[in-house]
Amino acid sequence: MEPVSPTIPRKQRLATVWLAGCSGCHMSFLDLDEWLLELAQQADIVYSPVACDRKDYPAAVDICLVEGGVGNTDNLVLIQQVRANTTVLVSFGDCAVTANIPGMRNMLEGADPVLRRAYLELADGSGQRPHAPGIVPELLERVLPVHEVVPVDVYLPGCPPSASRIRAVVEPLLRGEWPELSGPDLIRFG
Amino acid sequence: MNLYSLRIDDHDVAIAADSTVLQAAQEASIAIPTLCFLEGLSAVAACRMCLVEVSGNDTLLPACITPVQEGMQVHTATPRLQDIRRTLIELLFTEGNHVCGICVANGHCELQNLAVEVGMDHSRLPYRFPDRHVDLSHPLFGMDHNRCVLCTRCVRVCDEVEGAHVWDVGWRGEHCRIIAGLEEPWGAVEACTHCGKCVEVCPTGALFHRGDTTDEKHSDPARLQALMQARQQQRWNP
Numbered sequence: 314m315e316p317v318s319p320t321i322p323r324k325q326r327l328a329t330v331w332l333a334g335c336s337g338c339h340m341s342f343l344d345l346d347e348w349l350l351e352l353a354q355q356a357d358i359v360y361s362p363v364a365c366d367r368k369d370y371p372a373a374v375d376i377c378l379v380e381g382g383v384g385n386t387d388n389l390v391l392i393q394q395v396r397a398n399t400t401v402l403v404s405f406g407d408c409a410v411t412a413n414i415p416g417m418r419n420m421l422e423g424a425d426p427v428l429r430r431a432y433l434e435l436a437d438g439s440g441q442r443p444h445a446p447g448i449v450p451e452l453l454e455r456v457l458p459v460h461e462v463v464p465v466d467v468y469l470p471g472c473p474p475s476a477s478r479i480r481a482v483v484e485p486l487l488r489g490e491w492p493e494l495s496g497p498d499l500i501r502f503g
Numbered sequence: 504m505n506l507y508s509l510r511i512d513d514h515d516v517a518i519a520a521d522s523t524v525l526q527a528a529q530e531a532s533i534a535i536p537t538l539c540f541l542e543g544l545s546a547v548a549a550c551r552m553c554l555v556e557v558s559g560n561d562t563l564l565p566a567c568i569t570p571v572q573e574g575m576q577v578h579t580a581t582p583r584l585q586d587i588r589r590t591l592i593e594l595l596f597t598e599g600n601h602v603c604g605i606c607v608a609n610g611h612c613e614l615q616n617l618a619v620e621v622g623m624d625h626s627r628l629p630y631r632f633p634d635r636h637v638d639l640s641h642p643l644f645g646m647d648h649n650r651c652v653l654c655t656r657c658v659r660v661c662d663e664v665e666g667a668h669v670w671d672v673g674w675r676g677e678h679c680r681i682i683a684g685l686e687e688p689w690g691a692v693e694a695c696t697h698c699g700k701c702v703e704v705c706p707t708g709a710l711f712h713r714g715d716t717t718d719e720k721h722s723d724p725a726r727l728q729a730l731m732q733a734r735q736q737q738r739w740n741p
Contacts, residue, residue, distance in 0.1 A: 407604055410625045412632075414602060419632035420649075455632070460625060468624040472604030500624045502615060503603025 325375045325487050327352075328360035329405070330395055332388040333415040333456055334381030337473040338406035339363050342378070344476035355487050370394045376486050378405040378469070378479075382412040383457045387450035396463035401486055404458070404465045405479075407472040407502055414472075415456045424452035467492060470502050509575040524577055525553055525566035535579050536588060536620055538613060539654035540567040541704055541724055543731040544663060549655055551591055552617065555579050563587070589621040596623070597630045598677075600649035601707070607720040608708030614652060633677070640690030644702050644712060648680055651709040657681060657701035660727065669695045681709075703727065 331339060343363060345352065358364045359371050370391060377399040383392055396402060407413040418427045433440045443449055459465055469482050478499055485492045494500050505520040514531040523546070528535050539550040548565035555566045558576035563584070566577075578584070595601075595614060603609050635648040658670040658681065669692050673682035684692035702710040703722055711720050733739055 404625065411596075411602075412630060413604060416630065416632060417600065417602060419630075420600060420634050422634065458625070458630070461629060465625070470624055494624055495619075495622055497616070497619045500622070501603075501619050502601075503606065503609040503612075 325356040326359045326371075326373060327356040327483075327487075328358070328365075328370070328374045328377040328395070328399070329363065330360070330370075330377060330379045330381075330391060331362045332379065332381030332392065332409070332459075333384030334406060334408040335414070336362070336380070338378075338380040338408075338471075341406075341471075341473040341476055342479055345480060346476070348476075348480060352483070352487075370398060372398050374399040376401045376403065376483070378403045378483075379409050379459055380405045381408045382415050383453065383459060383462045384415050385450040385452050389453065389462070392459060392463055401466045402459075402463070403467045403469055403482060403486075404460060405469050406474055407470055409459045410468050410470045411502065412456045412458045416458075419455045423454050427452065467494075468500075469494070470500055472503050507571045507573045507575075509571055509573070509577060511577045512579055518571055520571065522571050523567060524555060524557075524564070524569045524571055524575070527571050528566060528577070528579060533579055535566050536617060537567060538617060538652065538706060539656065541656050541660075541727065543727045544656060544659040544704070547655060547659070549653065550595075552588055554584060554587060556581055556584060585621070589623055590628075592618050592621050592623050593626040593628050595652050597626050597628045598633075599651065600632060600635065602649075605717055606650065606708040607711045607715040607717065608650075608722070609718045611718075611721050612708060613706035635680070638683070638689050639713070640688035641695070641697075641713075642690065643697055644689070644699065644710060646681070646683070646689055647709050647711070649709075650707045651681055652707055653679060653681065654706055655681075656704040656706065657710060660700045660704045664727070664730070665696060665698050665700050667694045667696050667698075670701060700727070 339362060359374060360367050377395050379395060379402060383389055404410050408415055421427050421430060428442055432442050467482060471478055481499055482492045506517045507520050508517045509527060511528050511531055511533055516527045516531045518527045518530050525535060536552045538552045540546055546567040548568045551565060553566040554563040556578040557564055603615055638646040655672060658672060661670050662668040669683055671682055673680055673686055683689040702712060704724055704727055708720055
């Protein structure tokens with residue numbers, strides 16, 4: 314008879330991603346304070362602008378929190394990698410869910426009018442358009458909510474979502490359960 | 504007083520024959536979501552949030568303007584109605600530019616609260632991002648058309664309560680918007696008495712006090728009801 318080895322539960326692989334947003338959702342993530350220590354015991358943070366040095370999005374990620382809308386060519390490449398390599402994609406905060414404040418540039422109808430407005434019309438006389446192909450990512454014509462680009466599994470609205478709201482999503486996901494979100498404390502925009 | 508008996512969801516209600524279905528539901532403590540409706544103003548059924556199902560009727564009826572009938576059977580929260588209400592709120596969010604995080608009415612907005620009530624954690628419809636303007640020509644107040652849901656409460660309160668009729672509805676379809684005077688800057692309309700009733704009844708951050716910044720607009724529609732009551736009882740007559 315073969316010896317039975319004790320099964321060690323595999324740590325979940327967690328990532329967080331920052332697209333077109335202000336990083337406020339990530340600041341709120343850091344507001345989880347001491348619960349971050351518990352999180353570190355239950356999950357390996359494999360990609361994150363605030364908790365990991367890795368530059369390329371890894372394979373086989375279990376849960377990814379995506380902050381921000383999809384606003385430039387870098388965002389577009391990254392969100393497609395995230396979707397391809399992630400089991401549960403969480404649309405994290407109002408910019409990811411609605412395009413929110415970055416989406417306000419959509420009212421100017423196109424990347425060109427936005428750049429003209431920002432770098433020439435509002436400049437003090439010495440304005441010039443940035444031009445660094447291959448270095449500065451090009452703006453997309455519109456900033457889009459994440460779910461208008463790739464399928465999303467969980468929506469976590471808020472500007473930013475509070476730490477307790479983030480925990481209400483991440484905690485059940487780590488247990489392999491689906492978060493049930495309703496009511497003003499968990500789904501109110503703003 | 505002539506009374507009608509009707510059944511709303513699982514409740515039997517007896518109510519004056521000249522009542523609406525919405526009043527009958529309120530009598531039975533059944534909450535039907537509303538947006539354009541405001542106690543004290545005429546009902547116009549603009550927003551369709553209060554749509555209900557009435558047995559024997561193929562079409563859905565807006566509770567705020569549908570008169571009660573003897574023996575009526577009303578359903579207020581079927582899955583079909585819940586889906587329609589969520590879709591209506593998504594239509595309102597995607598039709599304008601509602602950026603809750605930086606809005607004067609954040610935390611005190613009827614549209615934002617309705618989104619929670621109907622369970623909207625995202626919009627299944629694409630956002631339009633229309634190009635709309637902000638009228639800051641009035642010395643005390645501002646009008647941000649990005650946040651307007653065309654409920655017409657401002658139009659009605661100015662006409663029916665203040666008697667000034669500064670506001671009206673102009674244009675059609677996607678160009679439809681609230682206009683001041685004869686499509687003039689608000690500050691140029693001499694009929695405006697600066698009373699602020701339109702700001703008070705606006706359910707969103709579309710009408711606001713000029714000094715208000717994010718989260719600072721706290722409307723209280725109950726003030727309108729207090730005013731209407733005082734007038735009715737002639738409490739302020741000399």
